[in-house]
Amino acid sequence: MNENFDVIVVGAGPSGNAAAYTLARSGMRVLQIERGEYPGSKNVQGAILYADALERIIPDFREDAPLERHLIEQRVWMLDDTSYVGSAYRSADFSKPPFNRYTIIRAQFDKWFSQKVREAGVLVICETTVTGLLLDGQRVVGVQTDRAGGSIYADAVILADGVNSQLARKAGFRPEIEPREVALAVKEIHFLPEETIQSRFNVTGDEGVVIEMAGKITQGMVGTGFLYTNKESIAIGVGCLLSDFRKQKTSPYALLDRMKAHPAIAPLLAGGEMKEYTAHLIPEGGYHSIPPIYGDGWLMVGDAGMFVNGVHREGSNLAMTTGRLAAETLIALRSERKPFSARNLARYRASLDESFVMRDLRKYKNLPRIVEKNPQFFTAYPELMNKAAHTLISVDGVDKKAKERAIRQRFVAARSRLGLLGDFFKLWRAFE
Amino acid sequence: MHILVCIKQVPDSAQIRVHPVTNTIMRQGVPAIVNPYDLVALEEALRLKDRTSARVTVLTMGPPQAESALRKALSFGADEAILLTDRAFAGADTLATSYALAAAIRKIRDDMPVDLVFTGKQTIDGDTAQVGPGIATRLGMQLLTYVSRIDRVDLERGEITVQRRAEGGVQVLRTRLPAVITVLEGINEMRFATMPDMFRAARYGLTVWDREAAGIGDVTKIGLKGSPTVVSRVFAPTPRAQKAEIIQTQSEQPDDLVATLLAKMFTKHPPLRAAICPRAVQRT
Numbered sequence: 001m002n003e004n005f006d007v008i009v010v011g012a013g014p015s016g017n018a019a020a021y022t023l024a025r026s027g028m029r030v031l032q033i034e035r036g037e038y039p040g041s042k043n044v045q046g047a048i049l050y051a052d053a054l055e056r057i058i059p060d061f062r063e064d065a066p067l068e069r070h071l072i073e074q075r076v077w078m079l080d081d082t083s084y085v086g087s088a089y090r091s092a093d094f095s096k097p098p099f100n101r102y103t104i105i106r107a108q109f110d111k112w113f114s115q116k117v118r119e120a121g122v123l124v125i126c127e128t129t130v131t132g133l134l135l136d137g138q139r140v141v142g143v144q145t146d147r148a149g150g151s152i153y154a155d156a157v158i159l160a161d162g163v164n165s166q167l168a169r170k171a172g173f174r175p176e177i178e179p180r181e182v183a184l185a186v187k188e189i190h191f192l193p194e195e196t197i198q199s200r201f202n203v204t205g206d207e208g209v210v211i212e213m214a215g216k217i218t219q220g221m222v223g224t225g226f227l228y229t230n231k232e233s234i235a236i237g238v239g240c241l242l243s244d245f246r247k248q249k250t251s252p253y254a255l256l257d258r259m260k261a262h263p264a265i266a267p268l269l270a271g272g273e274m275k276e277y278t279a280h281l282i283p284e285g286g287y288h289s290i291p292p293i294y295g296d297g298w299l300m301v302g303d304a305g306m307f308v309n310g311v312h313r314e315g316s317n318l319a320m321t322t323g324r325l326a327a328e329t330l331i332a333l334r335s336e337r338k339p340f341s342a343r344n345l346a347r348y349r350a351s352l353d354e355s356f357v358m359r360d361l362r363k364y365k366n367l368p369r370i371v372e373k374n375p376q377f378f379t380a381y382p383e384l385m386n387k388a389a390h391t392l393i394s395v396d397g398v399d400k401k402a403k404e405r406a407i408r409q410r411f412v413a414a415r416s417r418l419g420l421l422g423d424f425f426k427l428w429r430a431f432e
Numbered sequence: 433m434h435i436l437v438c439i440k441q442v443p444d445s446a447q448i449r450v451h452p453v454t455n456t457i458m459r460q461g462v463p464a465i466v467n468p469y470d471l472v473a474l475e476e477a478l479r480l481k482d483r484t485s486a487r488v489t490v491l492t493m494g495p496p497q498a499e500s501a502l503r504k505a506l507s508f509g510a511d512e513a514i515l516l517t518d519r520a521f522a523g524a525d526t527l528a529t530s531y532a533l534a535a536a537i538r539k540i541r542d543d544m545p546v547d548l549v550f551t552g553k554q555t556i557d558g559d560t561a562q563v564g565p566g567i568a569t570r571l572g573m574q575l576l577t578y579v580s581r582i583d584r585v586d587l588e589r590g591e592i593t594v595q596r597r598a599e600g601g602v603q604v605l606r607t608r609l610p611a612v613i614t615v616l617e618g619i620n621e622m623r624f625a626t627m628p629d630m631f632r633a634a635r636y637g638l639t640v641w642d643r644e645a646a647g648i649g650d651v652t653k654i655g656l657k658g659s660p661t662v663v664s665r666v667f668a669p670t671p672r673a674q675k676a677e678i679i680q681t682q683s684e685q686p687d688d689l690v691a692t693l694l695a696k697m698f699t700k701h702p703p704l705r706a707a708i709c710p711r712a713v714q715r716t
Contacts, residue, residue: 041463
């Protein structure tokens with residue numbers, strides 16, 4: 001007997017869950033297939049939850065979702081070897097519900113999300129790998145799994161199988177990803193008592209702090225680091241372009257070890273016990289690396305479609321939003337009794353173009369290429385900024401004008417006048 | 433033939449951490465798995481089913497989440513699944529657990545006689561190996577523990593012949609049915625579920641029994657009240673302060689590294705003769 005569904009969702013990450021949940025809530029018969037032992041077993045994230053994206057899917061998620069701390073302060077650090085220049089924004093307004101961003105522990109959050117998906121009526125099958133798409137001519141009509149009797153049919157298939165999307169590659173929907181389009185990120189979770197975290201980060205209750213970092217910690221590679229406060233632990237991680245790791249012959253864990261030893265970071269982690277070590281690939285290619293995301297009988301969502309905003313470190317919200325919009329496209333077509341053809345599914349792309357997802361990715365479309373070709377933004381500038389701050393802040397009998405001259409000279413010596421102008425222009429282009 | 437397999441959902445002991453401050457076991461976030469030894473028992477029961485078209489029912493006692501353990505068993509090919517769950521069962525030791533399970537099995541027997549009860553040799557969280565024997569005693573069934581092979585089941589004569597791993601050898605034992613069999617690890621490998629079985633398991637409507645449904649009237653025999661075992665303290669052994677050693681060679685050639693490693697090993701572990709009889713070595 002052949003199993004038949006309205007939609008098959010491949011993958012149980014944020015995008016797959018968002019799609020499956022939205023579809024099932026509208027009455028569609030949905031099958032979700034997950035390769036891992038349980039939903040979430042393969043998922044890795046920093047992890048920050050952006051409330052808005054989830055709220056549009058599950059409005060009352062705050063009632064029972066496992067959330068760690070809501071964020072009231074964001075620090076941005078530019079690090080040199082022994083120092084950092086930084087800025088911070090903290091607001092008591094962020095402590096007023098409804099909160100905007102939370103830290104989460106994905107192992108717990110994904111379990112919760114998947115439970116919601118099941119309650120919505122999705123049939124969730126784990127430990128099963130989708131090995132290929134079933135085609136009728138050009139049209140996707142189902143999936144083939146690695147189990148005996150494993151051909152399953154559906155009117156549409158949503159590819160939510162993550163950054164590597166073997167499925168999309170195999171089907172020829174997407175080329176092999178280039179090492180310069182993905183970052184390899186590693187993360188550790190360090191256990192610390194709640195009171196220690198509160199006093200170390202100057203927060204009370206469930207308030208939390210984010211520190212985003214760039215500079216010498218990536219040793220000249222294109223990448224960033226982060227530190228997030230959970231209830232009873234701290235997540236710390238660093239990620240750089242895979243192509244840079246290959247060029248530099250540096251290993252990610254060596255990079256993270258050096259970062260943890262930085263004099264500004266080490267005291268924040270002191271006394272903690274490492275509980276978890278994870279690594280993951282993050283699609284960072286931006287707008288230009290987005291593959292075709294729909295076709296006859298199929299849609300692509302989340303990391304598989306390279307939907308990550310590397311600049312603002314947003315990914316899971318883009319995943320949830322693309323999952324939701326893909327589902328809403330199918331729901332609308334079904335209610336209009338229209339087939340899930342490529343022509344009709346073009347609506348998905350149109351709705352993405354109108355959303356913040358594509359608007360943001362378009363805004364930064366030039367950034368990946370610019371930073372890749374200009375490592376000075378990760379090496380020379382952090383150093384110059386740190387030295388400038390050091391010079392300005394030290395009181396040593398030198399007058400301020402002379403100090404400013406010295407700083408200016410250092411900038412010109414390092415980058416030349418034309419170089420500084422060029423760098424300024426490049427940055428403007430990247431963020432325009 | 434009706435085979436009943438008793439399984440337990442346990443925390444994956446490979447992933448349990450000890451709280452650095454309070455020194456207690458942190459169960460939070462530790463994935464729950466089916467006791468691996470019980471899966472060996474289930475596979476053995478399923479193999480019997482394949483040979484004799486037996487009916488396999490899985491039974492577990494645990495919190496509502498134990499449902500996923502039963503669904504897993506169903507996906508491998510078990511026919512029916514029963515979840516025994518009630519707050520009154522909480523905190524049970526092996527005495528109270530076998531009391532509740534035996535009561536449930538009596539009830540199952542009312543519907544369809546049970547010829548064999550299979551279970552793993554022990555659980556990975558309690559390590560007691562007492563529940564299987566407890567069930568056999570309470571139900572007056574024959575008991576075969578540490579079974580490494582099922583040679584023959586003769587339903588007409590109501591007999592089973594098995595091989596049992598014992599100290600210093602293997603015993604071939606024959607006994608009459610019904611019998612409880614606790615299965616040794618490593619004697620088979622769990623099958624890969626088929627897609628239709630995955631669907632059946634996901635959709636299966638579980639039978640859920642609370643205390644009353646299981647026919648248990650005496651609450652002093654179950655849960656914490658029925659458990660004379662007291663855990664007085666749980667602690668983590670103090671870790672040995674032995675640091676790993678990084679061995680490097682000048683040349684970075686593999687053969688040099690091997691030579692260095694070998695030399696290191698023999699300085700740590702002196703020749704056998706020296707270890708057994710140090711004085712003899714001194715004399716030579």
